[in-house]
Amino acid sequence: MTSAYQQLCATFQRLSRFSHVSAIAGWDMQTTMPPGGSAARGEALAEMSVLQHQILTDKRLGDWLEQAEQQSLNDVERANLLEMRRAWTQATLLPAELVEAKSIAGSRCEHAWRSQRPANDWQGFATNLKEVVRLSREEAQLRAQANGCSRYDALLDVFEPGMTSARLDETFGQLKTWLPALLQQVVEKQAQEPKLTPQGPFPIEAQRELGLSIMAELGFDFNHGRLDISAHPFCGGVPDDVRITTRYNQDEFLSAMMGVIHETGHARYEQNLPKQWRGQPVALARSTAIHESQSLFMEMQLGRSAQFLQRILPQVIAKMGAQPALQADNFVRLAQQVKPGLIRVDADELSYPAHVILRYEIERALIEGEIEVEDIPALWDEKMQQSLGIDTRGNYRNGCMQDIHWTDGAFGYFPTYTLGAMYAAQLFQALQKAIPQSAELILHGELQPVFDWLQQNIWQHGSRFSTDQLMLNATGEALNPDYFRKHLEQRYLNS
Secondary structure (H helix, E strand, O other): OOOHHHHHHHHHHHHHHHHHHHHHHHHHHHHOOOHHHHHHHHHHHHHHHHHHHHHHOOHHHHHHHHHHHOOOOOHHHHHHHHHHHHHHHHHHOOOHHHHHHHHHHHHHHHHHHHHHOOOOOHHHHHHHHHHHHHHHHHHHHHHHHHHOOOHHHHHHHHHOOOOOHHHHHHHHHHHHHHHHHHHHHHHHHHHOOOOOOOOOOOOHHHHHHHHHHHHHHOOOOHHHEEEEEOOOOOEEEEOOEEEEEEOOEOOEOHHHHHHHHHHHHHHHHHHOOOHHHOOOHHHOOOOHHHHHHHHHHHHHHHHOOHHHHHHHHHHHHHHHOOOHHHOHHHHHHHHOOOOOOOOOOOOOOOOHHHHHHHHHHHHHHHHOOOOOHHHHHHHHHHHHHHHHOOOOOOOOOOOOOOOOHHHHOOOOOOHHHHHHHHHHHHHHHHHHHHOOOHHHHHHOOOOHHHHHHHHHHOHHHOOOOOHHHHHHHHHOOOOOOHHHHHHHHHHHOOO
16 A cells, blocks of 8 residues: 555655656746747746646645654655645645736746846836736735745745744844945955956857856766856756756856856756655755855855866866956956946845845835835835945836846745855855865866765755754854855955
8 A cells, every 4th residue: 555655755756747847848938939939838837837736735635744744754754744745835825826827927027028128118017017016915925824924934935944034134234234344345455456358259159168168177967957048047957957048248258157157056956966866855955045055156155266267267268269368367356356236147246245135125025015016116226326336227127127036926035145155155164174175176176075075065965954954064053144254355355
């Protein structure tokens, strides 16, 4: 007789296969699909999300979960059962009509955004966004009632289990006390250091080849993944077939190169999630912030370190051609340049948290009903002026319309970027403690010990432990933002 736990495993295996198909169809929608396919694809993906929702909310699952609790399970099976219950609880809170409506409204808003953003069409975008916000508030309300928390905390929990806005306010509040002064200090320091800008054009094909050669250096498995182009760099697909994307600009190559390094961090995590538990929730990435910590570990901690930059410089020169701006010292200065700007994805490590905190404060107020969609541009401008001294009035394209996240209702996602940066700094610090010669190894391109350490401490565990426990096991403590501060001071003031 099949036990309740085995029945659950078989159900979640089915769900995983449907998610696989949705992930690849979603990737295709954002990369190669002709624009005319959008409406039909949105409907197909909505249908798929309804089907998964139906399977997940089947009333038998509740009984099996109860019965499985009584079974004798090992610690991995227990962790898997906990993740199954979480998925089931999240799903049973929402009626299928809401899931479908949210999926269609999100697809519509996102597709229109792709042409509205270049046109700076805030009015057109706001019309679609209002519907997404309305449905997201409805979802947040249902989740909040069940969890006994605020609406925003209920959405935050979807991306970052265990995180609350009270904890975020404390962590980000601390950050706001020292970051603006440090940012100012570094900008002034760097103004004294002359920088040569690389002179393009840099052909897209050469940039692509450079990206591929750095992906190989970072251990990307090309048998289980590929690199493509999209409007917004992302990592999609599934662990056995990871699709990463970047975007190219012929005038400069650093942002595409760094985009590739960032997404390769996501990809390495996905490719190394535990194969023996594949298809089960326990084999999935621990959380959005931990996922982000892996991409920022690769991009910020490793990728922008002087040692790694010196290591890849010959590859850069081979693809982009030799020129004075690509001398070693100048190349490092370029990659570590701090320059507050409009665009979050192009932001340096120091100004990036300001972009995140601004979005967090706006989206929380939006979900809690303290502000409406119409209020976003003025609020955005005010906060940009305050934190980065930048005027965004009338510039919707590079202001409040620049990100894809709100288009499909991913409220609660933004904070995970800065949490990820903090986790990455903490992990890199622990790595240096465990492997004191790591800087030397990176300089010589001997990166395997770094990857082995990540495999041992993060990748192989999937969702076996809570985020706090995973960090505690890997570094000896839960989230400690001090490491992030130390890292920034060390790199930008003391180097």
